Amino acid sequence: MPRHKKYGGAGEKATTFTKRIWLDHEDAKSVSLDEEVTLKDWGNAIVKEISKDQDGNVTQLTGVLHFEGSVKTTKLKLTWLPKTSELVNLTLVGFDYLITKKKLEEGDNFINVLNPCTRFESAALGDSDMRNLKPGEVLQLERKGYFICDVPFTTLSKPILLFAIPDGRQQPVLK
Template sequence: MDEEVTLMDWGNAIVKEIRKGQDGYVTHLAGVLHLEGSVKTTKLKLTWLPDISELVTLSFVEFDYLISKKKLKEDEDFLDVLNPCTKKETVALGDSNLRSLKHGEILQLERKGYFRCDVPFMRPSRPTVLFAIPDGRQQTGSK
């Protein structure tokens, strides 16, 4: 093991042990602080949330191009180049501060990108829906 990681807004640490549940998700990390390590040179950056009931369930929604090529030939039928997957949804957990988002509000999530709130927090059983705002640098699924 002994992999150095950056704990966002904290510093570096050396991971000594990783435990995973039956589903394959990490359930436990153990390590030692290595604050003299370089935040700029570590490859792995970790962000975490506390295990509290106030966390917000999120649904990140990303849209892709409807047509999978930039330009159609004159005799080409657009139905032949329709992108079969133009919407991708990812479920995540977010900080309790996201409960105060209002419809249409724009925010930046660290290491994820910019989003517009489509469905604000209403109750814990219903996810807050955030639409990704493309920045022109991200690759789309059709490429």
């Protein structure tokens, strides 16, 4: 299937469909029992069971595919990954402003306006097609933003390193 729906020049990618999939935890928390959701680039599914741990955190959703359902009628459109051993580890790196004020004023002590943490990282999983990323290649991770590949795939034990590309309009989503 296409790597990017609106940009054919991005090429194609292979997609694996499995009985078990990974969802972002924030997405899993927003799903209701018996709700029909859309699994992007696959079809609809109906959530039949929501499992939680002793603290009330969602640990698993169980559902059934419902290909007859309409993508137009579902509230939630979820990105997903197949649960396979072929997934690759990612390190997503974001950067924040060096200075905590929009404008320095005369008399500001420079050390007091320095941001103590300008780099932040989060671990993630990526589909097996990301093994083909080259250094400098730009990609979009849905609902996370655009990233540039700094260190490509070499081995399963070493994550792919992706740097967030700020768009200037929003706060970083990795924090």
